[in-house]
Amino acid sequence: MEILVSLKNLMCSLGTPLSVSFEIIGKEDTGGVWSDIFLESSRIMKEQHRDAGWAWKDALYRFRDQLPLSHTEVEALDNLGELLGKSDRISQETIIDMEKEKIALLEKKARELADTKGKLYRNLGPLTGAAMVILLI
Amino acid sequence: MTKDNPDTGIFYDLLDNYMPARIKAALLRLEPGRVKELEEIRLRGALPLMGVFAGYDRFIGADGQLFNGHEKALRVTEKELNELFYRLCDQSLYAYQEDIIRGFITLKGGHRAGVCGTVVYQGDRITGMRDISSVSIRLSRQLKGCAEAVFPSIIRNHRDVYNTLILSPPRCGKTTLLRDLCRLISQGTDFFSGLRTAVIDERSELAAMYRGIPQNDLGPRTDILDGCRKSEGIEMVLRGMAPHVIVVDELGGTRDAESVKLAWNAGVRLMATAHAFDLTDFRGRFGVGNLAHQEGFERIIVLGINNGKRWIRVMNTHGDELDFLVQGSGMPADFHRMYGLGTQNVGQAGREAACTLKTHGDPCQP
Numbered sequence: 001m002e003i004l005v006s007l008k009n010l011m012c013s014l015g016t017p018l019s020v021s022f023e024i025i026g027k028e029d030t031g032g033v034w035s036d037i038f039l040e041s042s043r044i045m046k047e048q049h050r051d052a053g054w055a056w057k058d059a060l061y062r063f064r065d066q067l068p069l070s071h072t073e074v075e076a077l078d079n080l081g082e083l084l085g086k087s088d089r090i091s092q093e094t095i096i097d098m099e100k101e102k103i104a105l106l107e108k109k110a111r112e113l114a115d116t117k118g119k120l121y122r123n124l125g126p127l128t129g130a131a132m133v134i135l136l137i
Numbered sequence: 138m139t140k141d142n143p144d145t146g147i148f149y150d151l152l153d154n155y156m157p158a159r160i161k162a163a164l165l166r167l168e169p170g171r172v173k174e175l176e177e178i179r180l181r182g183a184l185p186l187m188g189v190f191a192g193y194d195r196f197i198g199a200d201g202q203l204f205n206g207h208e209k210a211l212r213v214t215e216k217e218l219n220e221l222f223y224r225l226c227d228q229s230l231y232a233y234q235e236d237i238i239r240g241f242i243t244l245k246g247g248h249r250a251g252v253c254g255t256v257v258y259q260g261d262r263i264t265g266m267r268d269i270s271s272v273s274i275r276l277s278r279q280l281k282g283c284a285e286a287v288f289p290s291i292i293r294n295h296r297d298v299y300n301t302l303i304l305s306p307p308r309c310g311k312t313t314l315l316r317d318l319c320r321l322i323s324q325g326t327d328f329f330s331g332l333r334t335a336v337i338d339e340r341s342e343l344a345a346m347y348r349g350i351p352q353n354d355l356g357p358r359t360d361i362l363d364g365c366r367k368s369e370g371i372e373m374v375l376r377g378m379a380p381h382v383i384v385v386d387e388l389g390g391t392r393d394a395e396s397v398k399l400a401w402n403a404g405v406r407l408m409a410t411a412h413a414f415d416l417t418d419f420r421g422r423f424g425v426g427n428l429a430h431q432e433g434f435e436r437i438i439v440l441g442i443n444n445g446k447r448w449i450r451v452m453n454t455h456g457d458e459l460d461f462l463v464q465g466s467g468m469p470a471d472f473h474r475m476y477g478l479g480t481q482n483v484g485q486a487g488r489e490a491a492c493t494l495k496t497h498g499d500p501c502q503p
Contacts, residue, residue: 085230085231
């Protein structure tokens with residue numbers, strides 16, 4: 001989410017081209033594999049003259065094994081760059097806002113899943129204890 | 138004819154950086170002599186690829202051959218045109234939206250790409266362009282040294298210059314001459330100390346700024362205000378940059394004239410260009426005309442062509458001729474080849490035809 005805010009500022013407020021924006025984000029303290037993905041996207045755009053959609057997808061594919069995300073989550077992210085750079089600033093702002101909403105939804109789902117699993121594990125302790133008691137009796 | 142050749146290297150860089158594969162391949166097959174003459178590359182959706190050379194245009198085939206007719210020429214597809222357009226914009230349309238609205242994009246290397254398509258309005262304001270239908274890339278070639286012959290005529294002493302106005306019809310080399318004068322003033326010469334110079338580059342033609350870096354050499358003491366209206370820019374640099382000399386291209390409106398006077402009142406020298414056939418023509422212009430009267434510009438440089446030979450006339454404010462330079466008088470040959478047929482005899486074309494490509498014949502055709 002913070003990355004998208006930075007991207008929005010670079011693109012829509014400063015008018016920085018995407019290849020440069022990706023490079024700046026990659027060099028910032030984004031951290032870990034995300035830095036690599038942004039830097040790789042920037043490199044692909046500059047060297048191969050590809051659009052952001054292609055570069056992002058390619059970079060994501062190269063680093064997919066290092067991502068802390070499920071296959072479905074990666075799929076949901078891989079079209080992030082599809083519409084980037086293809087329109088004016090106002091439209092780009094809308095596109096980034098939509099992506100933010102999409103990621104927020106993914107986060108919410110992940111949190112719900114974690115909560116469900118958390119509840120499961122929380123209940124698992126007493127249940128296992130009870131089962132042991134029953135077995136011993 | 139390699140990439141290392143400074144004369145043609147910019148052409149190959151342009152191909153590498155922007156052109157779609159098929160078009161790049163065709164342009165790479167152009168004869169080296171033609172590459173030197175190439176001034177513009179014109180691409181239109183579903184239409185043949187065209188090149189504008191030194192004063193004539195031809196359609197270009199897939200094998201780099203030139204044709205008068207378009208039947209055998211390479212046809213540019215809509216997909217290629219879109220690909221080119223996105224490349225010109227660094228795949229970031231939003232970053233170039235102001236340029237697109239102005240109708241052109243300045244490219245790395247100082248080249249300029251004019252674009253046409255469907256204009257998008259919001260209310261009565263142009264907000265963008267879609268469905269790009271044609272792109273015209275004008276190659277930038279800075280002719281360093283082309284002003285050396287006239288430079289002594291415009292300096293007052295070793296550390297001051299006269300207020301100078303360059304006049305000519307379009308495409309005669311005004312901007313090229315002004316650019317080189319700016320470089321000489323800023324850099325200095327054996328007999329002249331360099332001065333702090335500010336350039337108001339309203340149409341991004343003088344410096345050809347690309348992401349804050351001038352693509353043309355305007356000298357080491359030059360500050361550039363890019364994309365700014367002359368009237369506002371002159372005031373801005375007067376306030377902030379304390380220049381000795383201000384350089385502006387294509388004076389036109391009343392507000393420009395007011396700003397020029399403001400600069401003169403501040404003791405700053407001005408180097409400018411304007412569209413006009415001669416001094417009388419300029420003096421008749423509404424708004425800026427009175428700048429060429431007494432107490433105004435002290436040196437007037439008029440560019441023209443006669444019998445196929447280009448000339449430069451330097452006058453004082455009264456119209457008295459101080460210097461007259463023709464080809465062979467020390468000006469680089471390139472200067473005479475610009476946008477015309479060079480030494481080809483084009484006859485008594487008259488002043489209207491001098492620089493407007495009303496030339497007949499083709500140096501490449503018998």
